Amino acid sequence: MSPEVKSKMEYYFKAPTVSRYSNVENGIIAQQMPNDNAFRINWASYVVEILDLESDVPVPNGTIGRIIITDLYNLATPMIRYDTGDIGAFVNDENSTDNIPKLESIQGRKMDALYKTNGDMLNPFTMHAYVYDFPEIKQLQFIQHKEKKYEIKVNTNVMFEGESLLIENFKNDIGTDAHVDIQYVDEIPSLKSGKRKISVNLYKQ
Known part of the structure; x- marks a missing residue:
């Protein structure tokens, strides 16, 4: 919790x-x-x-x-x-x-932890804070594809005007030299348990 x-x-x-x-x-x-x-x-x-x-x-x-x-x-x-x-x-x-x-x-x-561009692990609770910073977002997921390449999946029913701020805040946490893409989706699939992962690491598996 x-x-x-x-x-x-x-x-x-x-x-x-x-x-x-x-x-x-x-x-x-x-x-x-x-x-x-x-x-x-x-x-x-x-x-x-x-x-x-x-x-x-x-x-x-x-x-x-x-x-x-x-x-x-x-x-x-x-x-x-x-x-x-x-x-x-x-x-x-x-x-x-x-x-x-x-x-x-x-x-x-450990398998879901994201790594900063300098190689340090990002505290997972950092990403949970974004859920409260942007209440217009229904679902949110952060994905690391490569050492400095990240993707943020966003599910929202309204016009999201905080895209630039979300990327800026995330880069302040993950590394200012990170490459961050936003993908808008209708749904972020849940696991069999019913939970949704806030982060997915495809770089270090």
């Missing part, structure tokens, strides 16, 4: 909102507490590691990497150092006496 979605849910439902991190293979791995955006890990059931995006080397706290899970209680199918395909970062819990790390952020699937 992005910070924008969490904020809107708390506003409309008038209640604290927390997000859980889970997957089908392991179950509930971590959860937020009220008034805390970090995720407390269920260390009693799992060993969680954050490894480099391209190698099996642990990264420092605050650095984005691959989320790796060892399930301590899956007796039927042991899962040791299982690569979830998700990316995130650790942060130390300043309120904890034993300084146990929490998940600072969980940023979606």
